[in-house]
Amino acid sequence: MLSRDELRDHLVYSRIAGDVATPRENNLDHYSSLANGDPYYALGLTFDQPWSYRDILALMAKSAGVVSDPGHRWGQDTIDPDLTIDAIDAMAERIAAVLARPEPRILFATGHPTGILAIHLPLAAFCAARGARLLSPAEGWTYAGSGFGRPRRIRYLQDIAMLDDRGALVHTHDAAPMRHMLDELNGELPDLVIADHGWAGAAGEAGVPTVAFADCNDPGLFVGEAEGKLDVVVPLDDNVLPRYYAPLTDRLVTGVSSAL
Secondary structure (H helix, E strand, C coil): CCCHHHHHHHHHHHCCCEECCCCHHHHHHHHHHHHCCCHHHHCCCCCCCCCCHHHHHHHHHHHCCCCCCCCCCCCCCEECHHHHHHHHHHHHHHHHHHHCCCCCEEEEECCCCCCCHHHHHHHHHHHHHCCCEECCCCCCCEEECCCCCCEEEEEEECCEEEEEECCEEECCCCCHHHHHHHHHCCCCCCCEEEEEHHHHHHHHHCCCCEEEEECCCCHHHHHHHHCCCCCEEEECCCCCCHHHHHHHHHHHHHHHHHHC
């Protein structure tokens, strides 16, 4: 496993953190949209208090490490790699606490089949090897998703829930699939959900213990964390080359193992 300093250097080199690809104007547009009540950016969550644009920007500076200056409106934005590593370590402790229970029930889901699926797959395999029951509710459920109204279907790849659109696994922010999955469990909710985007938001909204990964243009999950609906949110660029996530995944899995 890389040392903390080595991992920090890797995160910056790979642009998982540091100077990230998501432009500042995209981040600020999403923060404004969430502040204006657009449910798309809430990712399945409702909030207990109003969050202004300035409140959301201040939270994202604190939780993800974006530039705090509201006058910086264009160009480069950032994720603090130390915040990423700290959140990975916190996530490891939370997962270990669940795995320490007898026969824990864990549900994995991702809206990033070309990105952080690379984290979910080895983490799910590790959890299963440590005795977790990985849930797969609602496999094959179809609905009219946000992809131009075309039918989308829940499909599992090695116990990771994703969405299928005419045979292709797709990027999604939708919360509806997770809501349906939890409904199908008939009250026997997971001990933990490990997810991102609307999959994570819907789980946290339902009161399920949830840890998540989120990019700096996904403020809804960080607001959910601030209000206590999500346990841990890891800030990172969620769509770099999949192989770049390997050192971060190694720290996460090793951290879970060490905490058990």
